[in-house]
Amino acid sequence: LKVALGLPSRYRPPTWHSCGLAMTKAVYYKLWATTANWTARKNYGWYQVWTRTMPWAWVTVPGAAWFSFGWWSDDWKKTLTLGIW
Numbered sequence: 001l002k003v004a005l006g007l008p009s010r011y012r013p014p015t016w017h018s019c020g021l022a023m024t025k026a027v028y029y030k031l032w033a034t035t036a037n038w039t040a041r042k043n044y045g046w047y048q049v050w051t052r053t054m055p056w057a058w059v060t061v062p063g064a065a066w067f068s069f070g071w072w073s074d075d076w077k078k079t080l081t082l083g084i085w
Helices: 016-071 074-080
Strands: none
Touching: 016 074
16 A cells, blocks of 8 residues: 555654644643743733722712711721711
8 A cells, every 4th residue: 555655664653642642732832831921911911900999999989988888887987087976
């Protein structure tokens, strides 16, 4: 059959093992590279979220306190107003 196909006599067709092993190494390398950088990407992502949302804290925290003040217990009202309530 090898002679009929014109293949050299030492030709070995690729097996699943040799091809799969190289492919497996490449896939695992990519997975480990991605996993190793995952923490850095996650931390950078949260850093970006906080740097963009923290300027709004100057507006939203006092506003939330103002609109929800009536729902607080008298002890918390006294604490927030430094004893005036």
